[in-house]
Amino acid sequence: MTLKPPTPTTPADTSKKARRIVWILMAMIVAAGLIWYAVFTFTKPAPQVTTPADGGQLVRGDSHRVTKPVKEQGQLVEFLDFECEACGSIQPFVNELKQEFGDKITFVTRYFPLPSHRNSKTAALAAEAAAQQGKYEQMYNKLFETQTQWGEKQESEAALFRTFAQEMGLNMTAYDAAVADDKTKARILKDVADGTALGVTGTPTFFLDGKKLTLTTKEALRQALADTAK
Template sequence: MSGNTKITLGFFAVILVGLTVLLVVVRNTEDGAGQAAAERLVRADSHRLTSAPDDRVTVVEFLDYECPSCGAAYPGVEQLRAEYADRITYVIRNFPLESHANAENAARAAEAAARQDKFEEMYRRLFETQQSWGGKQESQQPVFEEHARAIGLDLARYQADLTDPAITERIRVDREDGIAVGVQGTPMFFVNGERFEGQPTYAGLKAAVDAALAR
């Protein structure tokens, strides 16, 4: 074997090693990014309205309780949850929009209710009554307090929790997680970590869930 041939083979060997190392680095980076995104979508203390024993399919919704589009999606979401109750994990994350005067107040009401194990009850009431309180500029805290009373909360504890810095921090973390995974408006859904691009209707979400279950 000539000296030139040896040099050429050595050159290509170096390139091959370099490409292999680069591929491993890229793959590890992508895996790390995917893991980071998954952690942003669902945290250990995120609210789960339903939990599938196998966690095969997880649907995450970033929502704003005052958002009309979230209100319009709500009946379809509830139909989906009823149909797939034991087969999907359904996670709610806060994403109150600044354009809605009472969105954060509503999120605080839901979080305060969660402190007394009544998150789902408050979640339902906020959406079922959204048309009566949404879109108003004045504080709707008295309305939310009536909801708290109706679902049997300890009102003194509820009122104290509304201003707890931990609830402020929780809402902030939810919103920052949403921004990190690309949420710009509400409602925004993710199915097994993939952003749902269809219409947020029962039929659209059902198709995405069925596809995920079939994999």
């Protein structure tokens, strides 16, 4: 039996073996990485899904439209607080604008009682209870006309507001029931929630055709309405 001498190892063979080892090591590293990723992915907590906040609705079906033009050319929405001095100050002017532009612009009022005003929510309840008997505007005007009598008081003025309702000839049983009804309170709180979502932080705040107005003078408001009513 003749023995063949061993085949000599060449530099090329050595290089080939080294590359093979490198590829094997890289494959092991990749495999380990894939295993780690799979374990991490399936064991980590599921991400929290955040539901987008309600962006608010400027006007709702039950919002108080105090003018009803046959052919609407614009819509002015006011978020107000019956105890707010600025609201009380501008209210006569807003009534003038209703007379001037009410045949073209729909005026909408929404409640936004501020927490710092002790009787603002109570006043809103009185207005909404009156609204349920078709006397919203009468109570609206009465509350602003008498604001200096009851505004900034720390005790409840509910009895005074009830007197206003009696003077208007409202059914007092129905009025009292409406004031105490959680649905009436929820109606007001919905206005507040919409206003907050829309960026209302104080009163009065006006929106003209969906755009929040930044006004420095009463005449600027009149001009904005005039431009819309053209």
